[in-house]
Amino acid sequence: MSTMVKPCKCATETKEELYYKISEIIEDYRGKEGSLIPILHIAQGIYGYLTPELLQFIAEKLDMPFSKVYGVATFYSYFTITPRGEYTIRVCLGTSCYLQGGKKVLAQLKKQLGIEIGQTTPDGKYTLEVVRCIGECGIAPNISINNTSFTQVDPDKIGEILESLS
Ligand code: FES
Structure with a gap:
């Protein structure tokens, strides 16, 4: 039929x-x-x-x-004129996170994803951004992925966080 x-x-x-x-x-x-x-x-x-x-x-x-x-x-950084990935990863570079390793977290993400800030991976999966504060300053360094916060992020565990998404 x-x-x-x-x-x-x-x-x-x-x-x-x-x-x-x-x-x-x-x-x-x-x-x-x-x-x-x-x-x-x-x-x-x-x-x-x-x-x-x-x-x-x-x-x-x-x-x-x-x-x-x-x-x-x-x-405004909230708006985007290019397609975002399935997961938008925002690395906090507010004072608290910056002083407690936010830069290392960002460097590791850039390395692992092979993209710079504001870019999306070629497979359309991840977009990398930075933010000033996500309101969890006491347990820095932090990132957010879509609407979920990840606190006290260890740069060496970035791979595990990415794997946990899928
Ligand atoms: S400075 Fe990073 S959560 Fe506030």
Whole structure:
């Protein structure tokens, strides 16, 4: 028995169709002061990252210059204009973590993953970032992976942490 498969319309989607969810959200925020940052937060949540096309779309909808929208999206480290990996690893380099070995943890992660800060591994699995504090200063050095904190991280045990993820 064969099943009829409907042809995929992705390639012929209009910008409005592609971004219909964010269109609705922009409408909800229209005319409200300070709406750009929450819209970017939501857009990143929906689409994973902020492509130039998506930023252009948001700029047009908000009647804002693209340069302003792009400027905000690239100023805040929370926003990303490139795809993130399945796991976003954030190494804390706040004072407490820095003084207690955060730099060594970062060096080990860079070495083990073969990427620099802000990059994603070619297999799309890990993105490496740094943060200023994750609120666990008393048990430093710390990293967070997605929404989980790993405290008192031993640089020599990074491999074990990465293995525990999958
Ligand atoms: S300085 Fe690293 S958790 Fe606060």
